[in-house]
Amino acid sequence: MVLKKLLSGLLTVVLFSSCHVATQKDSVIDLFANLKPDSVFRPSYAKGFSITYYDSLKLIHIADPWDQTAEGDYILVGSGECPQQFQNHLLPYVTYPVTNWSAFSSTQIEFAAKIGVLESLGSVAEPQYISNFYVQANLNEGRIKNVGMAGSPDIEVLLASSPQFVFVSPFKDNRYGPIEEAGLLLIYDCSYLEVSPLGRAEWLVFFSAFYDKEEVAISQFKEIENRYQAIARRAKSVVPRPTVFTGYLFNDVWYMPAGESYVAKLFEDAGAAYRYRNRPGAGSLALDFETVFNDFYSSDVWVLTVNHQGDFTTSDLLQMDGRYSGFESFKKGKVLISNSRYSGFYEKGIVEPHVILNDLAYYLHPDLFQEYEPVYFHWLKNDNQGGK
Numbered sequence: 001m002v003l004k005k006l007l008s009g010l011l012t013v014v015l016f017s018s019c020h021v022a023t024q025k026d027s028v029i030d031l032f033a034n035l036k037p038d039s040v041f042r043p044s045y046a047k048g049f050s051i052t053y054y055d056s057l058k059l060i061h062i063a064d065p066w067d068q069t070a071e072g073d074y075i076l077v078g079s080g081e082c083p084q085q086f087q088n089h090l091l092p093y094v095t096y097p098v099t100n101w102s103a104f105s106s107t108q109i110e111f112a113a114k115i116g117v118l119e120s121l122g123s124v125a126e127p128q129y130i131s132n133f134y135v136q137a138n139l140n141e142g143r144i145k146n147v148g149m150a151g152s153p154d155i156e157v158l159l160a161s162s163p164q165f166v167f168v169s170p171f172k173d174n175r176y177g178p179i180e181e182a183g184l185l186l187i188y189d190c191s192y193l194e195v196s197p198l199g200r201a202e203w204l205v206f207f208s209a210f211y212d213k214e215e216v217a218i219s220q221f222k223e224i225e226n227r228y229q230a231i232a233r234r235a236k237s238v239v240p241r242p243t244v245f246t247g248y249l250f251n252d253v254w255y256m257p258a259g260e261s262y263v264a265k266l267f268e269d270a271g272a273a274y275r276y277r278n279r280p281g282a283g284s285l286a287l288d289f290e291t292v293f294n295d296f297y298s299s300d301v302w303v304l305t306v307n308h309q310g311d312f313t314t315s316d317l318l319q320m321d322g323r324y325s326g327f328e329s330f331k332k333g334k335v336l337i338s339n340s341r342y343s344g345f346y347e348k349g350i351v352e353p354h355v356i357l358n359d360l361a362y363y364l365h366p367d368l369f370q371e372y373e374p375v376y377f378h379w380l381k382n383d384n385q386g387g388k
Contacts, residue, residue: 027089027091028059028071028074028091031085031086031089031091032052032054032059035054036054037052037053037054038053038054038055039052039053040052040053041053041205041214043199043202043205044198044202044225045194045196045198045199045201045202045225046191046194046199046200046202046203046206047063047194047195047199048062048063048065048190048191048193048194048203049061049062049063049190049203049206051205051206051209051214056078056079056080057076057077057078057083058076058077058078058096058209059074059075059076059077060074060075060076060077060206060209061073061074062074062075062187062188062190063190065170065190065193066172073188074091074092075091075092075093075094075187076091076092076093076094077093077094077095077096077209077210078093078094078095078096079095079096079212080095081095092165092185092187094164094165094185094187094210095164096209096210096211096212097117097120097210097211097212097213098117098120098164098165098210098211099120099164100120100122100161100162100163100164101120101121101122101163101164101165101166101167101210102121102122102123102124102125102147102158102161102163102165102166102167103121103123103124103125103167104124104125104126104150104153104166104167104168104169105125105150105167105168105169105189105192106126106129106130106131106132106346106347107189107191107192107346107347107350108167108189108207109121109124109130109132109135109347110132110347110348110350110351111203111204111207111208111350111351112207113132113134114204114217114220114351115204115207115208115211115213115216115217115220116216117211117213118132118134118135120211121135121138121144122144122145122161122162122163123144123145123146123147123157123158123161123163124139124144124145124146124147125146125147125148125149125150125153126148126149126150127139127146129347130347131344131347132347145157145158145160145161147161150168150169150175151175152178153178153179155178155179155182158179158182158184159182159184163184164185165184165185165186165187166179166184166185166186166187167187167189168186168187168188168189169188169189169190169192170188170189170190170193189203189206189207190203191203191206191350194262195260195261195262195265195282196262196265197228197262197265197266197269197353197356197357198224198225198228198353200262200350200353201221201224201225201350201351201352201353202221203350204217204220204221204351205217205218205221224351224352224353224354227354228269228353228354228357231269231354231357231358231361232269232270232271232357234271234361234365234368234369235269235270235271235357235360235361235364235365235368236268236269236271237271238271238364238365238368240273241271241272241273241364242271242272242273242300242301242364242365243272243273243274243275243296243298243299243300243301244267244272244273244274244299244300244301244302244303244364245274245275245292245295245296245299245302245303245329246263246302246303246304246305247292247304248304248317248320248321248324249289249320249321252288252289253286253287253288254286254287254288254289254291254292255284255285255286255287256276256284256285256287256292257276257283257284257285258276258279258280258281258282258283258284258285259274259276259277259278259279259280259281260280260281260282261281261282261283261284262282264276264277266353266356266357266360267303267360269357270357270360270361270364271361271364271365272301272360272364275295275296275299276295289321289323293323293326293327296327297326297327297328298328299327299328299329300328300329300334301329301334301335301336301363301364302327302329302330302334302335302336303336303360303377304317304335304336304337304338304380305337305338305339305340305345305346306337306338306339306340307339307340307341308339308341309341311339311381312337312339312380312381313380313381313382313383314330314335314380314381314382314383315383317330317335317380333379333380333382334379335379335380336360336363336377336378336379336380337377337378337379337380338376338377338378343375343376343377344376345376349376352375355375355376356376358372358374358375359374359375359376359377360377362374363377363379
């Protein structure tokens, strides 16, 4: 089926017939009212999607991440031509297995790599943030097209690559109007908005539905889950817990994770004591330096993620703000760093939450994980004394 232009805004699909315009909620209910689902996949940790199965059809629901009362987005996925009863509607239809798509985030590439379908990738945005060897090699050979920046892609190049859909990360302000206007289908990958590490990783199942590889993805996720939970059980048994904090000043604001956030969950599962663990919210707290210093100057470990060309050392940190030297963790050489330019923290980390957790647990509780080799983090190198 030729993909028709979506006439909706962000995360809203309006269904049309030749003589009737209905609301999204009523239309989806009407369309599937007489169909009994074979099964429904409801994620154990992720909150943003579900998959309902009707014989060879899959109805994928993507929840509106900013409005719990909204119905969200629906995508119909099938193994052949769109069934006749759906052809007069603008419910997006995708034929699986997908043979050509476009990735606007490096995390989507890691989902594809995890289930072994990278050969279907036809184009990408912002390749400078992609470290995957296969993708870079095919970019150099011209087999994968570079469409430029995600927020302002080269529409001609994108159209020439002929994707069945474009995977994008949603934002409150719809940045993808030109892509919709070009008649391309957007599919929203909301994994980055999940507040638990396992919730983000579980979007692997969502991605796999477009390839009919759910069994593979569920099996892989179960392995990730089991390893993650085993590490968490060991780490959380330690008493007392080392104290931690994270972040740094950006334009005079220090963004510290709220208590219901992804990072706070990681700290909890790594067996760390985080002072703001009871602060409500799943996002960040905007603070000044004085507040952070007052609350965390004596913390045992400072956990940092940066994107820095070359080695990031103590002098680089102090160049950002000399006041950082006042933290006890800095004085004692207990600044834990992941340089995402090389570590892949924001790429492969989405399908390796157990590895990230093991890294943190290794440094926080070295006696428990003596044989472990960290992957994403290391102690910040001291310019004068070398690093550990």
